[in-house]
Amino acid sequence: HKKEMKHLSVIICHLVMFLCVSTIIPFGDGRKFHNNCQKYHKNYKDSCTSTTTIFNILSFGAKANRVSDDSKKLVATWKMACKTPEGVLQVPSSHKFLIKPVTLQGPCVGHVTLQIDGALLAPSKIGSWSKSNLFQWINFKWVHNLTIQGSGTIDGQGSNWWAPVKSKHVLDIKPTALRFYASEDIIVRDITIKNSPQVHLKFDNSRGVKVDNVTILAPENSPNTDGIHLQNTRDVELMHSDIGTGDDCISIQTGCSNVHIHHINCGPGHGISLGGLGKDKSIACVSDILVENSNIQNTLYGARIKTWQGGIGLVKNVTFSNIQVENVHFPIVINQYYCDRSLCQNQTGSIAIKGVIFTKIIGTYSTQPIHLACSSDVPCTDIDLSDIQLKPSRGPLGGSQVQQLLCSNSYGTSTGSLIPSSIKYCLNKGGGGGSVHQVSRSYDEVC
Template sequence: MKHLSLFLCQILVFSSLLTIIPSIEGRKFHRGCKKHHKGYEDSCTSISIFNILSFGAKANGVSDDSKKLVATWKAACKVPGGVVQIPSGHKFLLKPVTLQGPCMGHVTLQVDGTLLAQPKIGSWSKSNLFQWINFKWVHNFTIQGSGTIDGQGYNWWKPMKSKYISDIKPTALRFYASEDVTVRDITIRNSPQVHLKFDNSRGVKVDNITISSPGNSPNTDGIHLQNTRDVEILHSNIGSGDDCVSIQTGCSNVHIHHINCGPGHGISLGGLGKDKSIACVSDILVENSNIQNTLYGARIKTWQGGIGLVKNVTFSNIQVANVNFPIVINQFYCDKSLCQNQTGSVAIKEVNFERITGTFSTQPIHLACSDDVPCTGINLSDIQLKPSRGPLEGSQNQEALCSNSYGNSKGPLIPSSMNYCLKKGGGVSVHKFSRSSNELC
């Protein structure tokens, strides 16, 4: 009997210890409870926090913590509600990593510290030049926090004298084949190339983030969307050396609002149809945003020779300041000094530019559409654009240019040349090509 009492006592002590000693891999907390819709019992979910420091990260900004981050991710991925914690006050140097799903449930990457890419180009492996932090097949995922993701891209922006990397430069954060992704509150800066990319994904929300790199940093798009749909980008500040937001082929149902864009190349669809490829983009709304000190404002750009269709696009309530070309459609896009002339183009129709006001430094509106495939259904409404520095040198630049563009205009329109810019109706070739474009897309 004495031995039995001692045994029971030991069990009670051991059980007590289990309740007060946290897991080596993670601490569990209750996320919250809510009443079950069919009964009276509360159903509670819990979260487990996995701190990268607990997995051996050095956190000194010099030692490589890549494997520690992957190990932390794998642990959090195995439990519902897992949180990967990057604590504040620490710097973590990372080589290229892939954080792969799917996971057991919702996973959060809580970035309150600083993640650093390798600054020396020679430190990068030739097989890992496409992206730095790669999220693959993640579903129901959030990255958030008060921290910074720093691509340290200064050396990548210089003209390359070596053939080590050719034209390939890493994207800072890339999501591939992912769904229900939220990115909020964090800062992403100085990426070697694109800062934040979504590829073949669905259900994306980007809220209250800051993206920054110098205006002369080449090809450092802020947010790049490709083959991605059901997207909302809002309440964010984006300044870079290229497009603040770049919308590429395969994108639809994209809503961008309350964005501050600049420096950079504005908010752009394209370039689309490169190398005679098929491009399909539809249902894009950009509204209630500010664009300042950029090369372009609201822009659609396509390559000659491409096929496909851009339709149902609206730029509304956009305030521009010192933008070279606030309104642009260019079906002759070329990123070289000279491109070969080709027939055919991605069709563009049902595009609205409305309530766009502010100042420009070169030309207020530039619609250069193809002879073979003119732009149709273009609507200009309440456009008021004035030179940012008084009379421009070469006053013809103040005139609106609308080549092979069909649609309707209604006032007020400033400069007044916009009243006579668009043509009415459309040609037979337009309708013929529109039918084939609709079939492709």
């Protein structure tokens, strides 16, 4: 009797093991790795579960020789991870995969992790891109609950796109490296993104975004290579990251709200910017933006808001706080006459700007400490300059072309320790008149 019971127990044990393996390893392409979960998720212990399953792109036939197109293999691996409650798409270390433009589409069954420890390479030759795929390289669409992480690199190999020579393949469109469209609850952390043909990391019509400890790199002379670009996106936290490109380190466009940016090292580039907003008389609405505890060095601009003439809308409740600047040409900027070409037509009307705080902006500038060029039709109101300490840069060129600060059609208060001392006379007192408040209220309704 005991021998029979023991034999029955062994059979049951084997049956249970078979069922478990069959469930966790679909088609033999995944493997349970709960014991090594921290290796993949680092300090984020809450993302580890007993049912996490990993799908290695090499298991789906990827060559990883930098020549063969592994795009279809990436998509096939994504589809399997997307069908799994806790799927992990693994790009292993010491491997480089050539990936042509792809869309990784959701929604998925559960949480998906894209673990990048190797390198993803974009086609370096412009002729390798079809005209239908010039908007983005790796596109995430309708994806909810996704984490992208790892010690690897996403390399846009964009140097051929930066040359001013026109190509019949390029027209005026250049691809973004990573784009998220209509996605929610996205985490991007630890990876390096570099040398995108244009924008490196874009979030469009999304919400619930967190970017942590990423490195974004492109040469200072690479045009329009913004680091992180937000558009129609809300509930965002960007933190503890190093960004140096040929354009804005962070660009915040229309439709963005509840954005918290902190502990960013920015430079080279064009600083941290809202805009340009309102181009071609379009509607633009941005609110509740906080940028704090960051360093901006060797950039053209520091903390900036830029809008086009003729636009409609409202920028409100924006704070730049505790920003250390070093050798920045224009550390504090509001420009309601933004123009990115040699000549722009003068237009009446402007996007209203109110409730903007610049506080504890400290460091050195090379051209002009403050540049507030606001519209005579719709002046900037409720502007607060407090504890601003900006001195000319030292060195053979520092301070040689220093300009006096500009404060045009700007209303608010200047308080605290102010260097240069002329800042205390920068802002007009009052609210800019009843017509300004009326315009602001009407734009509030539009937004």
